[in-house]
Amino acid sequence: MRLPDLEAWAIFAAVAEHNSFSAAADAIGLSKATVSKAITRLEEQIGQSLFHRTSRRLALTEAGKPLAAHAARILAEAQAAEEAARDALSAPTGRVRLAAPMSFGVRNVAPLLAEFLAAHPGIEIDLHLSDARVDIVAEGFDVALRIGDLPDSSLRGRRLCDIRTHLVAAPAYLAAHGTPTHPSELARHRVLGYSNVLAPWRFQHADGSDVAIRPQGPLIANSGEALIPTLIAGLGIARLPGFIVGPHIGSGAVVTILPDWSAAAIGLHLLTPPSALRPARVEALIAFLSGRLRDPCAEADQPARAT
Incomplete structure (x- = not known):
């Protein structure tokens, strides 16, 4: 059995990450010639080109793109194995890259990190806040928090808690346009769309009946916070998570x-x-977040209801 050229795969991962032979060589402490030879060796072994090379540009080929993700995993697992052996003999150290949604991260994650860092002085957190859905493997994140349904994937995941959503409007909007008494009536209302809570909107009545609608309106955003000024101004109805809209309720x-x-x-x-x-x-970070983010999802707001 021929063993895989793990060094070449690791070097390929570095070149793909840095999009440069020179930058990869500097990052991993090898000469540019060594890096170039490893890529050539790997291309010969698999019988395909991994990069398009010009004097000004380096880009992954169509064959190289999926292989770069495999190479990143090979490198990450090898690094993790070495780090696990070292960590067994000492306190955890090093950087952890954490991705989280913007509003939830600011309100619910960032306030917890002081406690974690105080308990683990050897650990650094690189916190990335964005409502965009990041590619955890390709972008090199160790942990990601995500709100919403999860598509099938190779990622490992656990559901920490449920987050309630609230259908809300400003009193001024309801005074001008009336208060819906059934979800189907939302079709004639102005609805502000939070794209992270995907259409269609589904509602279930206490009697067990179920309704799905596709509301339309003047504003859609991938940040719930961005809808708040328009919502409070009385220009539409929105369905938002409690951690965003709770204080306004x-x-x-x-x-x-x-x-x-x-x-x-x-x-x-x-x-x-x-x-x-x-x-x-x-x-350590996974255990900490798993414990701390179970209770904060139970909103403390007492919703004011339209009368």
Whole structure:
């Protein structure tokens, strides 16, 4: 049996990450010639070109793109194995790259990190906040928090808790346009769309009946926070997670509508790359977040309802 050229695969992962032979060589402490030879050797072994090369540009070929993800996993698992052996003899150290949704990350994740870092002085957190759905493997994240349904994938995931959503409007909007008494009536209302809570909207009544609608409106955004000014100004109805809209419900700036119809809760998930082998610093953060982010999802707001 011929063993794979693991060094060449690791070098390929570095070149794909840095999109440069020179930058990869600097990052991994090898000469550019050594890096170039490893890529050539790997291309000869698999019988395909991995990069398009010009004097000014380096780009992955169509064959190279999926192989780069495999190479990244090979490199990550090898690094994790070495780090796990070191971590067994000492306290966890090093950097953990964590991705989280913008609003939830600012409100619910960032306030926890001081406690974690105080308990683990050797660990550094690289926190990336974005409502865009990141590619955990390709972008090199160790842990990601994601809200919403998860497509089938090779990622390892666990559901931490449910997050309630609220259908809300400003009193001024309801005074001008009337208060819906059934989800089907939302079709004639102005609806503000939070694209992270995907259409169609599904509602279930206490009697067990189920309704799905596709609302339309003047504004759609991938950030729930971006809808708040338009919502409070009385220009539409929105369905938003409690961690975004809860304070505005509590202040009376908006009220909940259709109280007898519940929307399905959306899940908060913790995701990691597919390998089960993780450094101790990553395991420490996973354990911490898994414990701390179970209770915060139970909103403390007492929703004001339209009358």
